[in-house]
Amino acid sequence: MDNKKLHFETRQIHAGLHIDATGARGIAIHPTAAYHFESCEYAADLFKLTKAGNIYTRLNNPTNSQYEERIAALYGGVGALTTSAGMSAIMLVVTSLAQGGDNIVASPRLYGGTYNQFRISLRRLGIEVRFAAGETPDDFRKLVDDRTRLIFIESMGNPNCDVLDMESIAKVAHEAGVPFVVDNTFGAGGYLCNPFEWGADIVVDSATKWINGHGTASGGIIVDGGTFDWDNDKYPQIAGPNEGYHGLNLYEAFGKAAFITKCRVDGMRDFGVCSSPFDSYLMMLGLETLSLRADFQVNSTRRIVEALRKHPKVKSVSYVGFEDNPYHKNAEKYFRHGGGAVFSLILEGDIDSTVRFVENLRLAKHMTMIGDSVTVVTHPASTTHKQLSDADMKAAGIAPTLLRVSPGLEHPDDIIADFEQALELV
Numbered sequence: 073m074d075n076k077k078l079h080f081e082t083r084q085i086h087a088g089l090h091i092d093a094t095g096a097r098g099i100a101i102h103p104t105a106a107y108h109f110e111s112c113e114y115a116a117d118l119f120k121l122t123k124a125g126n127i128y129t130r131l132n133n134p135t136n137s138q139y140e141e142r143i144a145a146l147y148g149g150v151g152a153l154t155t156s157a158g159m160s161a162i163m164l165v166v167t168s169l170a171q172g173g174d175n176i177v178a179s180p181r182l183y184g185g186t187y188n189q190f191r192i193s194l195r196r197l198g199i200e201v202r203f204a205a206g207e208t209p210d211d212f213r214k215l216v217d218d219r220t221r222l223i224f225i226e227s228m229g230n231p232n233c234d235v236l237d238m239e240s241i242a243k244v245a246h247e248a249g250v251p252f253v254v255d256n257t258f259g260a261g262g263y264l265c266n267p268f269e270w271g272a273d274i275v276v277d278s279a280t281k282w283i284n285g286h287g288t289a290s291g292g293i294i295v296d297g298g299t300f301d302w303d304n305d306k307y308p309q310i311a312g313p314n315e316g317y318h319g320l321n322l323y324e325a326f327g328k329a330a331f332i333t334k335c336r337v338d339g340m341r342d343f344g345v346c347s348s349p350f351d352s353y354l355m356m357l358g359l360e361t362l363s364l365r366a367d368f369q370v371n372s373t374r375r376i377v378e379a380l381r382k383h384p385k386v387k388s389v390s391y392v393g394f395e396d397n398p399y400h401k402n403a404e405k406y407f408r409h410g411g412g413a414v415f416s417l418i419l420e421g422d423i424d425s426t427v428r429f430v431e432n433l434r435l436a437k438h439m440t441m442i443g444d445s446v447t448v449v450t451h452p453a454s455t456t457h458k459q460l461s462d463a464d465m466k467a468a469g470i471a472p473t474l475l476r477v478s479p480g481l482e483h484p485d486d487i488i489a490d491f492e493q494a495l496e497l498v
C-alpha cells in the first residue's frame with residue numbers, strides 16, 4: 073500500500089502495522105536487549121552497516137521500528153528515530169550537525185527546557201547558540217556565518233503560542249546552506265502542522281505530548297525529510313569518511329536517509345538515549361486516535377475560550393484562533409483549523425487569588441503538560457517561572473495571574489463549569 077496516497081487518518085492506523093504469522097492485530101512488544109546472530113559473517117555485515125538488521129536495542133528494536141515507520145509515514149519523511157524524550161531528540165540533532173567551535177541560530181521563542189539546553193549545556197560543549205533578537209527572517213539572517221550549522225525554531229512556541237513565518241525562515245537557512253530544523257511538538261505529530269510542507273529539512277517532536285496523548289510515557293522523535301544536500305563541505309561527519317565506521321561515507325551509502333542514519337549509528341550508539349519498546353507500543357496506540365483527539369481538542373479550545381473571555385473575573389484570554397491575535401495570520405497559514413489547542417488567560421486579582429483558583433479546580437489538573445486527554449492548567453508564576461524576580465517575570469511576559477490551559481478530551485461544557493465554580497470561590 074502506498075502511504076503517500078492515504079489520508080493522515082488512515083496512515084495513523086495502518087502505517088507500521090505488520091500482521092505477522094500469528095495473525096495478531098495488536099502491536100507486538102519485543103522486550104529484548106539483544107539479538108541472536110545466525111553467523112559471524114552476518115554479524116560483521118550488520119556492524120559494518122552493509123546489511124540492515126537488529127543488532128542491539130539501543131540501536132534498533134522491532135517494536136521501535138514499527139513506531140518509527142508510522143511516524144515517518146505520518147510526516148512524509150524518509151526515516152525516523154525514536155528517543156527517550158523530546159530533549160534527547162533535540163540534543164541528538166544538534167550534536168549530529170554541530171561541534172565545538174560551530175554555532176546554531178535559534179528562535180528566541182522556545183520551550184524552557186530547550187532554551188536551557190541551548191543556553192547552558194550546548195555552550196559548555198563549545199557550541200554557540202545565537203538567539204535571534206526578533207522574529208523576522210532578517211533577525212535570523214543577521215546571525216548566520218560560515219560556522220553556522222542549522223537554524224532552529226518551534227512551529228508554535230511553547231508556552232506563548234507564537235507562530236513565526238516558517239516558510240521565510242526556511243529560505244534563510246537554505247540560502248546559508250544549512251538545514252532548517254523545526255520542533256513541531258504543538259503540531260500534533262504532523263496533523264495540525266507539517267513543517268516539511270513549509271521548507272523544514274528535519275523535524276523533532278516531543279511524543280510525550282500529543283503523539284502519546286494520554287500522559288503515559290516520555291519520548292521524542294526525529295524525522296528526516298530527506299531534502300537536504302549534505303555534500304557542501306559543512307558536514308564531513310555525514311558526507312565524508314566516518315571515523316566510527318572505517319571511513320564509510322554515510323551520504324554515499326544511505327543517500328537521502330544519511331542524516332537519520334547518522335543520528336542512529338553515531339548519535340544513538342554513543343549517547344544511548346533509546347526508547348523502551350513498551351513505550352513505543354504506547355505511542356503507537358496513541359497515534360491511532362491522534363487526528364480525532366486533535367480535532368476535538370481544537371474545537372473544545374474554541375468553545376472554552378469563547379466562554380471564558382466573557383467572564384467578569386477574567387481580564388483577558390489569548391488564543392491564536394482569535395483574529396486580533398498577533399500570530400493569527402501565521403496560524404491560519406501553517407495550522408489546520410487555524411489554531412492549536414493551547415491558550416492562556418490572565419485572571420483579575422493577584423497571585424494569591426490565582427493560586428486559590430488553581431487549587432479549587434476539580435477536573436482540570438495543575439501539571440506541566442499539553443495534548444493530554446486530561447485538561448491541564450499551568451500557573452507559571454508558581455511553577456516554571458517561580459525562580460525569576462518580579463522584574464524578570466515581567467520581561468518574560470509572565471503576569472502573576474497568568475494561566476496556560478491545554479483542554480483535554482472531557483466535554484467542554486464540564487470544563488467551562490469547572491472553571492466557573494473555581495472562579496466563584498476566588
Ligand SMILES: *Cc1c(COP(=O)(O)O)cnc(C)c1O
Nearest residue numbers: 157158159183230257278280291
Ligand atoms: C515538552 C517539550 C519539549 C521536551 O520534550 P520532553 O519529551 O518533555 O523531553 C521540547 N519542545 C517542546 C516544544 C515541548 O513542548
